Amino acid sequence: MPHSKQLRLGRFSEDQRVYLLTATVEKREPIFADFQLGRLLIAELRAAHCDGLVESLAWVVMPDHLHWLLVLQRGSISELMRRVKGRSARQINSLAHRSGRLWQDGFHDHALRHEEDVLPVARYIVANPLRAGLVKRVGDYPLWDAVWL
Template sequence: MGFHGKNLRKGRHSIPGQIYLLTTVTADRERLFEDWSTSQQVCREIHATDCLQSLAWVLMPDHLHWLFLLNEGSLEQAMQRFKSRSAIIANTSSNRTGKVWQSGFHDRAIRREEDLKAVARYVIANPLRAGLVKRISDYPFWNAAWL
């Protein structure tokens, strides 16, 4: 399934104070985040995104899953800021040029009634389901300090 920005924007509402689960994919599913240094720097940028509060995230080799509370602005603004900054970091770190992220992203608003811990656990268990590690503690690029 491809993520096409123009199709995903239909019906999207950005609500400050809302919790979202977001997925964004690298351009052509390139596995840019297998490189330790690049991944580490992009993880710092996740923490530095100031218009939202991260609840849980995992940076996979070719995509990002991110559970967060939107503090201000819109999802589009937050993601444009993150993608722009992280693309510069990724290209500089890996000595490359070109597009880092696919256009658009997939988001789902999380209802307050949903079990946020279960959603967060689902997010951070991604490396296990992908067969990258046998224990989540063996995968370095995730955080769920909120748990």
């Protein structure tokens, strides 16, 4: 995808910076509509947190994409996403008896400016399933979390 190369231009990783990361499943396949497969991705997010790479603030696994609000602790966001996407793809492909690409190339990142309030961004993330019409209440969607709850 020519556009995915554009996503990398000017990318800079800074420890202790808050980032909103978004990754999309190849061809927008709704693979994470399967709860068990969504939990495999969540396990990789938690592993990155437990390994000290990030402090996860909020995330939601939508049927065909991921939104993840985090504080980068060490490494680069490119290395982090390569790890999460690679490890989750191997696990999911194995469990689902599928092969081939799981994720689209690249990812979108937004470094929050100091004047931006993190809480409204977290609320936006966890309200994604509500806005998409997947549930009537945020609490009814099983594939999200936020440190404030």
